[in-house]
Amino acid sequence: MAKPVVVFGSFVVDLMARADHLPVPGETVKSDLFKMGPGGKGFNQAVAAKRAGAEVEMVTKLGKDSFANVCLEMMEGEGMDRSHVFVTDKASTGAALIMVDEHTSQNQILVTLGACSTFDDADIAQVTPLIEGAGILLTQLETNVDAVEKVIDIAHRSGTTVVLNTAPVQPITDEMLRQVDVITPNEVEASILTGVEIKTPDDALKAAQVFLDKGVGQVVITLGKQGVLAVTPQRHQLFGNYDVPVLDTTGAGDAFNGGFVAALAEGKDLFAACAFGNAVSNLAVTKMGTSVAMPHRAEVDAFIAANGLMG
Template sequence: MPHDIVILGIFVADAAFRCDAPPRLGETVLGTGFTLGPGGKGSNQAVAAAMAGGDVGFLTRIGKDTFGAMGQETWARAGVHPLAVIDESLPTGAAGIFVETGTGKNAIVVSPGAAGAISVADVAAQAEAIGQARVALTQLEQPMAAAEAFLRVAREGGAITILNPAPAAPLPQGMLALCDYLIPNEAEAEGLTGIAVTDRDSAARAGGALLDQGVGKAVIVTLGGDGALVCDAAGARHVPPINAGPVVDTTGAGDAFNGGFATALAEGRGLEDALRFATAVAAISVTRAGAAAAMPTRAEVEALLAR
């Protein structure tokens, strides 16, 4: 059965440690809290999109273990339709997250596990579902070849294609031309262009450079607490943030934005409306601890936008 949105990405279990400051090499620090929950950019984005009202299929690879079961339970609760390969030879991945008490800023180490073996063949096996989607979204936590194949299949099927280039990595020649929308944060935009992104003006320069490299419709540079900067054929403009309350944890903010944006586009919303919707999803997510657990419902997003 086809889905409006298909997302390729990884699922990992997030082990999140709250502390006053992340430890330096050779240093031990006492934490102020710990949680174990579902994570991985692709899975977080799928949960965000589904919670926000999207019909989502999620293509990934997990192990036959406790963490893999956590992923399946997470998708079932959120209404995500798994297109998952169960790998009996590799464990489900995990991520270690250090969240700074007070600011909510984080540092993350990801070990993809089974998801690191996502292949071009896995993408080919779901070519029909990908090709029939309205929106296709991926990131760079799984192997690059699989991400590129996914975008190519989606493009050939007529889907709107979105790449969240996280974590930052050099892209194969021509891969940006497969993207209708590119959504990097400041560090990722700098990694792709060499332009240090420190404010809106530099974000606009980086966005323009990425458009020149082949992105089809728009480059959206997310700017954390300052919202986002969108660059398209009409020029560059700021997307203001929305205040949904005190910031608790920024771990899943980018994933919330990407998932919300995919849902809005799948519903046929225009760019400006989709950006506002995505900003609201992200704004609510940072007021809560965790990543997937912090994603808001459709009713919560609509209530914030109506304020």
């Protein structure tokens, strides 16, 4: 029986508006559509993994406010265990301000982490047995990084596979990188963390080698319109995008990560898991929103049956 995927990460409420174009500094732009809903990189990835078929345990932290209910109600509706959701009165539930260009589907995001920046040792002690018993730990950099370092260390020492999505990008130590089994940056994050300017898949391959040299086990770099590059010390493969109608790219990376770890949890290797995650991501961008846009397994299977797998 497959062990669960533990997602240690953020929840924020997404406040999304779409407009004719994104504002430049000092400009006010009239929006044609506003929506509020559940989000946060950790939460989005957990929902994506759950809908893709994984057994998921979500660890996040909320404030004592009305925004917290957005998380709890979504988890209940998705059939997700809420016993590892912490609540604090020291900070509010996180929020993200998202602006989307309705013509290009490009976005700009400003996130306030709130409660998710307050994980402490007591919280981590409570979830240590959960992490130790997991098959995969998926985490990001959208909580306080000292907590991320500690849960990665627990997972690494326990033999739990560590998948690190380096968003939003910030400095991380080489010591932590040596404990990461799979790192999943996008091209901007990979450029910042390795010093390699990425414009092409060949550039991404050079950046991936920097990660491997630092001790990361395997590397997956998402390249937006250019697809996804998967790299091991022995092999690399580029997975192109499907020809789908793109509506909203906001949760694309999260959809990929969720689908990717769901496939890993089923026993697929890195490359097969990337192909599956790529299909999940391409489906997600055809819908509006983040968590709510994540496709269910039946949708993914039907999409793959109709279109095959890239790569």
